[in-house]
Amino acid sequence: MVKIVIDAGHGLDTPGKRSPDDEREWSFNNKVALAAIAKLQTYQNVEILRVDDPTGKTDVPLQTRTTLANNWQADVYASIHHNALNGKWGKHSGVETYTMDNPTANPKSIEIAGAIHPRVVMAMGISDRGMKRANFHVLREATMPAFLTEGGFMDSAVDITKLRDDNYLKAQGEAIAEGLAVYFKLQPKPSPNRNPDEKLSIPQPEGEDQFYRPSLQTIVNSTIDVLIRLENQEEGALSPTWRKKLADGTLTNSDAIGILYVALDRGLLGDGK
Known part of the structure; x- marks a missing residue:
């Protein structure tokens, strides 16, 4: 069983965590978190614990979040965020993924982030600002491998068009889930409408060559x-x-x-x- 902590960061009313048009970071984070959870639930042998307030009304203290994760003995801590530079619209742009800035930090954090980061970049279709290190509380205090994503800038005139599109936020969440699935070698749940012993047959249109065409x-x-x-x-x-x-x-x-x-x-x- 793989135990995954999802943290959508902050709260609706946390000061400063918003776009210049007063769009709240938690609203973006939450949509990504829900998409990640939904995708993870399509895999076998996965348990999920969400440590932020799923209503966004309370900014759960960071110590409470990491204590919950540690007591639950999670396998990975996924903290989902969106960035801001100075609260003013600008042309800055991009995705960042953070792990703990400490020589003694769990090396698996970097391995997991390496599976996550390029997928988020591809999902959002914005600049790649790279994988970075930081001494953030959730990265420092989590006893399991941990990473923190910044899926774009809320005060970027470039990124905000993507952040306002639920399709991109859904894709971002699914990218996080897919990266975790690859790293932990998760297997999809079998279809409830198909006999597991039945060979899967994919119909081909008449006249079409019988070759595999990956998406x-x-x-x-x-x-x-x-x-x-x-x-x-x-x-x-x-x-x-x-x-x-x-x-x-x-x-x-x-x-x-x-x-x-x-x-x-x-x-x-x-x-x-």
Whole structure:
């Protein structure tokens, strides 16, 4: 059983946590959290504990949140936020993901954040400001691996168009859930309407070639997984050029072939890898 803590951060009336048009950060965070929870509930052997106030009316003290998570003996702490620079509209933009800034911090935090961050960047379609370190309370006091996402700037004239679109917030939440599912090797729940022993048959239109045609999102997810696995190799981190292109949505067919070649060369696509 994988135990996942979801924290939507702050509260509706927390001072300063809002856009220049008085849109509350918790409202954005909550939509992402609900989408993440809904997606996680489609997997087997998952328990979820939400440690913020799901109504947003109370800003639950940070110590209370981490104590709940620690006492529950969670496997990971996911803190969901949205950023602000100075409370004034500007052209700044981007997604950040934080882990604890301490040499003794749990290294699994960085591994999990590595599975989350590029997916959030892709889901939001805005700039990649990178994975960073910080001494935030929830990262410091959680005894389990922990990460904190900043899914865009509330005072960005660029990002706010995405934050006001529930489809992007839903995609962000699902990206967080999918990253966790990949890291913890979660398996989807079986369909309630299908015999588990029955082979899945996908109908093909007449005249269509019988080839597998993966969706764009499937290709993106698979490529992200390969990138992460390449970066975890002893040879060192993969060239940042490919990761930047993936985050910017400019990865070419030639790039994909190059990534595949490197993965094959390092034996990442064999059985048991």
